[in-house]
Amino acid sequence: MPTGVHLRDVRTQLFDAAERVLLREGLTGLTSRAVTTEAGCAKGVLHRHFADFDAFLAEFVLDRVNQxxxxxxxxxxxxxxxxxxxxxxxxxxxxxxxxxxxxxxxxxxxxxxxxxxxxxxxxxxxxxxxxxxxxxxxxxxxxxxxxxxxxxxxxxxxxxxxxxxxxxxxxxxxxxxxxxxxxxxxxxxxxxxxx
CATH class of the missing domain: 1.10.357.10 (Tetracycline Repressor, domain 2)
Incomplete structure (x- = not known):
């Protein structure tokens, strides 16, 4: 994945990517690598914005509840x-x-x-x-x-x-x-x- 590419609203892009992966591939397919690949960004982007993958998933779930x-x-x-x-x-x-x-x-x-x-x-x-x-x-x-x-x-x-x-x-x-x-x-x- 290219690095140094500016992403707008990273959280939204990652959450939307996680939703697509979850719906398409289910629980077993939902990994940090799958999410960042789907979002078109480097894996490190997720870890720069969230402490770990479970922290990301918690924010994702709460975001989807808010929707x-x-x-x-x-x-x-x-x-x-x-x-x-x-x-x-x-x-x-x-x-x-x-x-x-x-x-x-x-x-x-x-x-x-x-x-x-x-x-x-x-x-x-x-x-x-x-x-x-x-x-x-x-x-x-x-x-x-x-x-x-x-x-x-x-x-x-x-x-x-x-x-x-x-x-x-x-x-x-x-x-x-x-x-x-x-x-x-x-x-x-x-x-x-x-x-």
Missing amino acids: LAPQAAALRQSAGTGDVAGNLTNALTALFGSVAVAVVPLVTFRDELRARLRQDWPVGIPVLTEAVDIIASYLAAERDLGRIAADAEVDLLAPTLIGTAHLLFADRSATPDTRTLHKMVTTVIASVVRE
């Missing part, structure tokens, strides 16, 4: 429009169609990464716990609007939806069809929907 903010805002703004099951189906498709599914095994597979993430994220798997918060917030907004029951346990429904959707999307080689996902969502929320 969920626009999806969260869009879902929250959809409260009161369309139908609840459709809104949730679309949100879960967007969430699990992203790098989120690949990040979960990355975090569970690497002990040092989990230890570093605990400094900023004390409980749970970052992407999944953030997704639960996003879904719970949306369900609470729908409850406030009267579209789901006032006594709906949104803090139980949200992890049920996320966990079940994660199981459907866990096989990255076969994305579930929208009908299957919608049927799952409809079943989970059937007792609380008041539309």
Whole structure:
């Protein structure tokens, strides 16, 4: 690799490269060499900006969690429009169609990464716990609007939806069809929907 080449926003380039490698090659293909090769830079660039590869991966995971903010805002703004099951189906498709599914095994597979993430994220798997918060917030907004029951346990429904959707999307080689996902969502929320 050439050295001395100026890179703009190195962190973003490296994170984007890590995402591409992770999605294409999975956990075993995600190495510092693969990331820097994908980013088109020398291996030393990564180590100049991060203490080690696990520090890089921790920042990568947190960056990808932060990228969920626009999806969260869009879902929250959809409260009161369309139908609840459709809104949730679309949100879960967007969430699990992203790098989120690949990040979960990355975090569970690497002990040092989990230890570093605990400094900023004390409980749970970052992407999944953030997704639960996003879904719970949306369900609470729908409850406030009267579209789901006032006594709906949104803090139980949200992890049920996320966990079940994660199981459907866990096989990255076969994305579930929208009908299957919608049927799952409809079943989970059937007792609380008041539309």
